[in-house]
Amino acid sequence: MRLKTFREGEAVLFTLPALVPLLVFWFGPLGYIVYLSFTEWDFMSPEKLFVGLENYTYLLTHADFYQALKITLLFGFGTVIPIIVGGLALALLMNSKLRSTGLFRAMMFSPWVTPTVAVSIAWSWIFEPEVGLANLVLGWVGISPVGWLQDSTWALVAVMIVTVWKSIGWSMVFYLVALRNLPQDLMEAAAIDGANAWDKFRGITLPLISPTTLFLSIILTIQSLQAYDQINVMTQGGPAGSTRTLLYMYYQSAFESFNVGEASAIAVIIILICVLLSGLSFLLSRRLVHYS
């Protein structure tokens, strides 16, 4: 009996070096922020004032919050869907019967490795309204130049382009792995049964790669909710709040307006959205995802 407790003690000892920082910097703050969202504080006053649900009711009755929520959703769908669909399309293009695609693969993957701040700066130059490359390219296809980062309708698009550019190669590599693991005999059997390429794609490929799609959509959704670097470098939430996501609003109210309570309430809402979307994906996956 004593020996058993000793062994258990050893196991717990093994977990401690990771457990302590995990509790101090992940789970502790998680509980702390829920508490903070019911208070009012400005980093300075000696006391945190308990205000109940006031921060939440304030947010839910102000247009700023709904604007940020809308931007968050637009940004989420506008990045997650292109990254997944585009990644799959690239993987399909690369997968079948093509040899020596290593260089292409590396070139498409490389943006994922590079610091977001540095590449966002480079993209800011590309989106320069007067002499930037983006407007030159638009000119080639006969579209008149737009103001990009200085234009409240285009700034979000520009930020989304950078985000998609950064991750599309990454999702492509995920799909390449998934496609390579498809059972070849099933494909051949389908071909013998006279299935055409589209049938095979819909009937076999899509269901069999659905675990990858589920995984990517969850991870990318969480990432999109956390996007900060590119927004901070390219637009700082502007112009006119057109790229201010909930996360950016959270950052601004915490570290620019020192409104700890309101910021915490926003953070709790972000976490709830995250839980909700992940849960939804899991529910959907029960019906749609095929685990072999």
Add this chain to the structure above:
Amino acid sequence: MNLTESRKVEQERELHRGNKRERSSKFVPVGERLGRTIRYALLALISLAMAFPFYWMVTSGLKTNDEIWQFPPTFWPESINWSNYADAWNSAPFARYMFNSIFVAVCICVIQVINASMMAYALTHMKFRLKGPFTAMVLVGYMIPTTAVYLPSYMILNELHLLDSYAGLIISNSVSVFSIFLLRQAFMQVSHELVEAGQLDGASHFRILWTIMSPLIRSSFAVMILITFIEQYNNYFWPMLITKDPDLRLVSAGLRGFFVEGGAYGLAWPQIMAASAFTIAPLLVLFAFAQKTIMQSVNMSAGVNKS
């Protein structure tokens, strides 16, 4: 009789399939060959477009200020001005920033190798009552948007008097759920009999972990270290929040500082491009050498969701 017959059919089918395969590799129908060429061309085009911002960054950094403001832009600099790179390098302490990034990233890698492997080992090859809850905690940790809890983390770090210090930069990033996941996945593939054999020989868990198990999952360690290094070198938001001292800036924050301050904002674009280029250079070099391992991370993290 039935069995031999079916085997015969199978053999024939195999033969047929083999023939077919052979034929397809020798004579590629014109249509298919055309399709292949188009695909190659398309892939080449997309790859070039994807890598173009890097090219643009490097060449814009070589242009003069007059040339960079020309429209339409020149696709190759009229004169090569390496001096922009030297100017940028000298106008902010970039060497210091890079040292900070690399130093902090290496320390974090070392700590994570130790704590993630111990945690992963305990979760896979040791018995204790809290194993279930701990595993669940790590799984849930993967889904928390960490950025959302930066505010309380900042306050906690403040209480610990670790703001504005290397220790704070390192300790606050010293655990990664992804690393634990990755190693847990790897340890699950290793037979538990090895642990038992080690125990029979009188080895402690600590020894079993470092001398028997770790060498077996070297490739997972390589992936974990590379990904952690890249992540930490690129880290911006959190390190920027918890440091005010310019001497402690990591390279991304330093670059962004150079971009905004120093009168560079929108004025000295060639220098800004040069600075961006040498900031990402170490990573592109690393990627060029460790391409396979880095892309393998995808293979391994894809397994994460199958837990």
